[in-house]
Amino acid sequence: MRLYEFEAKEVLRRARVPLPKSVMARTPEEAETAASEVGGPVVLKSQVLSGGRMKAGAIKFAEDGAGARAATAEILGITVNGQQSVGVLVEERRDVAQEYYAAVTWDGRAKRPVIIFSDMGGIDIEEVAEQHPEHLSRTHFSNLAPLSDYQAKVAVSRVGVTGNDLGPLTRIVAALVKVFVERDMTLAEINPIGKLADGTFVALDSHMDMEQEARGTHADLLRSLGIPDEDTRMARPPTEFEIAGAKVNDADTRGVAGNITEFDGNLGLIIGAGGGSLTLFDAVRAAGGNPANYCEIGGNPSVAKAAALTKLVLSKPGVDKIAVMMNVVSNTRADMMARGIVKGVIEAGYDPAEKIAIFRIPGSWEEEGFAILRKYGVEFVDRSVSMHEAAARAVAKMAGT
Amino acid sequence: MSILIDENTTFIIQGITGREAVSMTREVLDYGSKVIGGVTPGRKGRNVHGVPVEDTVRAFTERERVDASVVAVPPAFATDAVFEAIEAGIKLVIIVTERIPRKQVAQFVEYADQHGARIIGPNCLGVISPGKSRVGGVGGAAESTRRAFQPGVVGVMSRSGGMTVEISNALSEAGLGISTAVSIGGDAIIGSTYAELMPLFDADPATKGIAIYSEPGGQAEAQLADYMRSSGSNLPVVAFMAGRFMDAMPGMRFGHAGTIVEGRADTTAEKIERMEAAGIRVAERIEDIPRFLKERIG
Amino acid sequence: MAMFIRVDIDESVQADEALKKSLVEVCPVDIFALDGGRVVTLDANLDECTLCDLCIQAAGDRVQVVKLYRE
Numbered sequence: 001m002r003l004y005e006f007e008a009k010e011v012l013r014r015a016r017v018p019l020p021k022s023v024m025a026r027t028p029e030e031a032e033t034a035a036s037e038v039g040g041p042v043v044l045k046s047q048v049l050s051g052g053r054m055k056a057g058a059i060k061f062a063e064d065g066a067g068a069r070a071a072t073a074e075i076l077g078i079t080v081n082g083q084q085s086v087g088v089l090v091e092e093r094r095d096v097a098q099e100y101y102a103a104v105t106w107d108g109r110a111k112r113p114v115i116i117f118s119d120m121g122g123i124d125i126e127e128v129a130e131q132h133p134e135h136l137s138r139t140h141f142s143n144l145a146p147l148s149d150y151q152a153k154v155a156v157s158r159v160g161v162t163g164n165d166l167g168p169l170t171r172i173v174a175a176l177v178k179v180f181v182e183r184d185m186t187l188a189e190i191n192p193i194g195k196l197a198d199g200t201f202v203a204l205d206s207h208m209d210m211e212q213e214a215r216g217t218h219a220d221l222l223r224s225l226g227i228p229d230e231d232t233r234m235a236r237p238p239t240e241f242e243i244a245g246a247k248v249n250d251a252d253t254r255g256v257a258g259n260i261t262e263f264d265g266n267l268g269l270i271i272g273a274g275g276g277s278l279t280l281f282d283a284v285r286a287a288g289g290n291p292a293n294y295c296e297i298g299g300n301p302s303v304a305k306a307a308a309l310t311k312l313v314l315s316k317p318g319v320d321k322i323a324v325m326m327n328v329v330s331n332t333r334a335d336m337m338a339r340g341i342v343k344g345v346i347e348a349g350y351d352p353a354e355k356i357a358i359f360r361i362p363g364s365w366e367e368e369g370f371a372i373l374r375k376y377g378v379e380f381v382d383r384s385v386s387m388h389e390a391a392a393r394a395v396a397k398m399a400g401t
Numbered sequence: 402m403s404i405l406i407d408e409n410t411t412f413i414i415q416g417i418t419g420r421e422a423v424s425m426t427r428e429v430l431d432y433g434s435k436v437i438g439g440v441t442p443g444r445k446g447r448n449v450h451g452v453p454v455e456d457t458v459r460a461f462t463e464r465e466r467v468d469a470s471v472v473a474v475p476p477a478f479a480t481d482a483v484f485e486a487i488e489a490g491i492k493l494v495i496i497v498t499e500r501i502p503r504k505q506v507a508q509f510v511e512y513a514d515q516h517g518a519r520i521i522g523p524n525c526l527g528v529i530s531p532g533k534s535r536v537g538g539v540g541g542a543a544e545s546t547r548r549a550f551q552p553g554v555v556g557v558m559s560r561s562g563g564m565t566v567e568i569s570n571a572l573s574e575a576g577l578g579i580s581t582a583v584s585i586g587g588d589a590i591i592g593s594t595y596a597e598l599m600p601l602f603d604a605d606p607a608t609k610g611i612a613i614y615s616e617p618g619g620q621a622e623a624q625l626a627d628y629m630r631s632s633g634s635n636l637p638v639v640a641f642m643a644g645r646f647m648d649a650m651p652g653m654r655f656g657h658a659g660t661i662v663e664g665r666a667d668t669t670a671e672k673i674e675r676m677e678a679a680g681i682r683v684a685e686r687i688e689d690i691p692r693f694l695k696e697r698i699g
Numbered sequence: 700m701a702m703f704i705r706v707d708i709d710e711s712v713q714a715d716e717a718l719k720k721s722l723v724e725v726c727p728v729d730i731f732a733l734d735g736g737r738v739v740t741l742d743a744n745l746d747e748c749t750l751c752d753l754c755i756q757a758a759g760d761r762v763q764v765v766k767l768y769r770e
Contacts, residue, residue: 049652106503108620111510111590143507144515184502186589213658214502235652261653274587274656275561278616278644279687281655285646286685294655298563299421303703303746327567328549330526330541331421339703339746346702363549363566364541368750368766372703375768383549383570388686 001210001233004047006089007225008206011183012190015175018202022091028073034090035068041093042068046075048083049233051207056080061093082235094202099192101125102155102173104180107140115139115155115177121192135159147181149174168201169193183221184214241316245295248308255301255332257309265290267357267398268313268322270306270341273298276327276387283388284323289395292319300332306340307347314348314355321357323394328383334361334369342376353377357397360390403530403581404556404601404608405493405521406469410534412493413461414439415482416474417449421538425473425497426450431543434534437465440482458489469493471527471537479523480505487518495537496522496592500658506590513592520592524657526562526584529569539584540566553578555694556602556636558595559614560587560621560659561643568612568641568690575691577698580608587616587657594621596628603634610694611638615672617647618659622672626679637697638681639690645669701745703768706730706754709761713737718758725753 003011006024013019023034024047035042046058053059058078060071072088079085099121107114118136120128128136137158141151152173153166161169172193180188187209194204210218215229222229232238238246241262249258256273267289271280277296284291293313297306313322324341326332338359345352359373362383373380381390416422417439426449429436438453438461445456461467470486472479472494479498486494487509494513501523513520521528527537531550539562540546549570555577559565565584572579583598585591595613602608615622622640629638647655648668673683682697684690712718719738722731728747730740731754754762 106507106590108590109594109624111507113507143504143511181504184504186503211503212654213500214504217502234654235650259655261655273561273563275559275564275614275616275643276567278561278647278656279564279567279641282643282645283686296656304743327561327563328545328570330538330545330563330566331424333749336747336749343702343746362570364545371766372768384574386571386686386688387567388688 001212001215002049003208003210003225004049004086005045005206006047006087007227008208009203010225011179011208011221012175012203012206015179017172017175017190018200020092020094020202020204022089024087025072025090026087028069028076031072031088031090032065032069035062035065038090038092043091043093044068044071044075045089045091046078046080046085047087047089048080048085049235050081050083053080058085094194094204095197096192096194096204097197098195099204100169100195101128101191102176102193103187103189103191104177104185105187110140112140112143113180115141115152115173117155117159117173119159119161125191141177147178152177164199165195172201172203179208183218184211185209186211241293241312244312245309248305248312251308252302252305254305255297255299257295257297257301257305259296260312261294262316263291263293264318265292266318266320267394268292268316268319269295270297270310270313270322270324272296272326273332276325279327280325280387280391283391284395286388287392287395289391289398292316297326297337298332300336301340303336303340303343306337307344310341310344311348314345314350321355321394321398323357323391325358325360325387325390325394327387329361329363331364333365334363335365335372337361338369338372342372342378357394358390360385360387402605402607403533404598404605405519405528405581405583406530406534406536408533409435410468410536411435411437411466412469412471412536413437413458413467414452414471414473415458415486416472416478417441417452417454418444418447419473422473423449425471425538426452428538428541428543428546429535432535432546434536437461437467458485458491462489462491467491469495469536471495471497473497476500480509483509483520484512487513487516492518494518494520494592495525495527496520496586497525497527497537499524501588503588503590506588510590510592521583522586522588522592524588525586525591526565528581528583529579530581531579537584539582549573550582551578554580554607554609554698556580556605556608556611557582557613558585558598558611559583560585560616560657561614562587564614564643568614568687571687572612572691572694575695577610577691577694580605587659589619589659591659595625596621599625599628599632599634603632603636608636609698611636612690612694613638613640615640615642616656616659617644617669617672618667623675626675626681629679629681637694639684639693640676640681641684641687641690642669642673701742703766704745704748705765705767706740706745706748707763707765708738708740712758712761721757722754722762725757727751727753730754
């Protein structure tokens with residue numbers, strides 16, 4: 001989950017990383033007050049969960065409160081890569097002599113965290129890596145050995161920084177490493193770190209992503225930052241349909257039947273499991289189908305849970321039929337799925353034979369499952385029909401609707 | 402031949418008294434695997450389907466040879482269980498548990514490296530060498546497993562447990578069969594990646610080709626492409642790439658924890674390009690996998 | 700209403716206190732419950748039956764699990 005810049009900077013402030021003075025403003029009026037609080041010329045930065053703010057015009061400069069107010073009114077209307085602004089960070093403008101880049105992230109190949117440091121901050125770091133590799137260092141560190149500041153020093157020193165700059169930059173990078181490790185981040189970045197005219201350093205912008213699975217562990221931090229549990233930090237906020245899907249999943253601990261994402265098509269999907277859902281969603285689209293939703297079923301959910309998910313998908317306006325498809329199942333049972341889905345369709349007031357475009361869940365307990373489907377006249381296929389073929393048949397049936 | 406496990410592999414199940422682990426125990430016993438014990442703290446002296454339960458891993462390793470352990474405990478206890486297994490000298494640890502934080506995974510992977518142990522998973526269904534043994538629940542009920550996994554010539558590696566079965570089933574139906582199938586796990590950091598298992602398949606005379614299931618997110622496919630270019634491996638590799646629709650939806654989460662796209666190289670388009678450039682054939686549909694492999698396996 | 704599974708309990712079971720208790724205990728999906736001294740089936744749980752046969756192992760032919768979809 002991504003933190004907004006103002007939240008990431010609060011995390012840095014608590015880690016004793018030097019920062020320019022700044023105040024968060026949610027309205028143009030607040031921005032005017034904030035600008036006078038900060039004093040002098042300010043920079044106004046839209047708070048969005050996306051890069052590319054400068055390009056989108058969502059970062060502006062102002063000389064005084066009135067200017068800040070006007071600029072904020074404009075910024076709040078700008079979406080950046082589809083992301084709505086939640087406010088503007090009003091920050092004192094500092095004259096920067098040089099910019100540095102520092103980040104800590106996971107290297108999935110090395111299976112270790114890596115410190116990335118550059119004395120060419122403020123620009124696209126992938127470009128620096130490609131065109132000026134000597135200006136960029138990558139320093140891996142152990143997950144088992146105790147954290148120690150020398151790791152940060154090595155990272156800074158390797159791009160040629162020495163003298164009076166080495167100490168303060170090492171302290172900033174070491175603090176960033178500590179935040180990354182202690183708070184289960186997947187990315188902790190300061191870009192740029194600015195060296196000011198007086199030789200001191202400040203963190204001018206920051207991007208942090210916390211591992212989704214670790215949210216529970218860091219509930220204290222998230223609460224203190226004012227981030228509510230229901231704030232998913234996805235590319236867009238969840239729809240009512242998706243929230244209802246999460247409720248279906250949470251209401252019953254047996255298995256998974258949820259992780260719903262809403263789309264605007266007419267074919268409802270009851271699909272699983274993790275990889276199977278990705279495969280089947282692609283297959284439906286490749287066959288020219290229009291999915292109404294994405295979802296995941298697995299871990300042998302209860303009949304009641306499968307029925308609830310089915311009813312939810314059928315309740316979505318515009319859903320004409322559902323396709324029920326999984327990979328060859330191991331622990332999820334084909335018969336329990338057949339019961340749940342047939343039950344859900346009937347309880348929603350429809351005929352399973354008409355509403356279920358295709359049922360393809362081969363594997364464990366399939367004979368019992370087939371008996372149920374035969375009784376209700378549902379078209380089903382076994383493992384001899386591939387996932388892609390099953391998806392294509394479902395899509396073909398939709399042509400008549 | 403096979404990789405990682407064979408008919409003599411002995412193993413224990415950590416967390417054996419849990420709901421899913423009890424079924425897994427029944428299924429591996431029915432398949433003929435040598436599961437010699439289980440660990441659940443406080444349950445020493447009981448048994449699960451006749452398999453003895455102890456409080457500690459050492460209770461087994463001190464009296465007999467234990468080749469592997471399957472870790473099937475809740476996420477909060479999983480890391481502790483893995484450290485215990487490695488410290489007791491077990492050289493193959495297969496972790497079924499989902500939702501272990503990345504930092505902890507990296508810690509026990511590093512610990513395993515230091516002790517010469519190999520980790521498969523987390524968030525996986527295990528390893529199967531058809532007709533020899535199965536360590537983990539991959540395939541489910543024994544009869545269904547025998548049908549989906551017939552002995553043969555293809556090595557399978559998959560980031561999805563369910564798709565390990567689906568792809569193996571397609572290869573079995575096509576008459577190619579499986580040498581060893583490894584559900585490698587769906588997390589961002591896993592103990593053994595495709596490229597790290599490839600040398601084992603390269604050295605296995607029974608394996609004539611490789612099928613992999615891949616997804617968006619992570620470096621595993623790029624790493625495999627590098628391996629295929631630099632190693633001189635002669636095995637034909639066919640990859641299936643799921644989640645192509647995710648390329649157009651950055652910042653949304655689908656599927657496994659590991660699918661999260663964190664950089665340009667994580668998209669399916671980029672991965673497909675890299676793999677194809679390294680001579681890996683990328684299949685659009687599952688049924689193309691056996692077809693493409695048959696063209697290359699004489 | 701249960702659509703897929705019906706469980707028939709022979710009247711003789713009601714006189715067997717130990718068996719009534721064991722039916723409640725063995726079922727992994729809580730189909731059986733005691734109600735005023737009688738063992739009854741809970742309609743909301745019938746369709747969750749996993750066909751594990753543990754109740755039949757306990758009661759022999761005095762409990763029958765009927766698959767309504769096979770009729």
